[in-house]
Amino acid sequence: MSDLKSAVQRLGGYLGEVGVEFKKVSWPDRQELVDSTYVVISFIVILAVVVLCCDKVIQFVLQLIHT
Numbered sequence: 001m002s003d004l005k006s007a008v009q010r011l012g013g014y015l016g017e018v019g020v021e022f023k024k025v026s027w028p029d030r031q032e033l034v035d036s037t038y039v040v041i042s043f044i045v046i047l048a049v050v051v052l053c054c055d056k057v058i059q060f061v062l063q064l065i066h067t
Contacts, residue, residue, distance in 0.1 A: 028036065
């Protein structure tokens with residue numbers, strides 16, 4: 001029973017510390033969030049195009065080898 005009580009106390013202490021750290025977080029304003037979202041979406045699109053190009057080049061080379 002004391003193990004359970006100790007575990008609950010440790011969990012409570014941990015959650016209390018999480019709450020303290022959570023209050024220290026600096027949250028971005030709306031414009032910063034929108035700008036960051038545009039950067040992430042742009043990077044994903046560019047990465048997708050690069051992967052597509054690499055895939056097509058590899059596919060072309062494999063077709064040359066097999067024929």
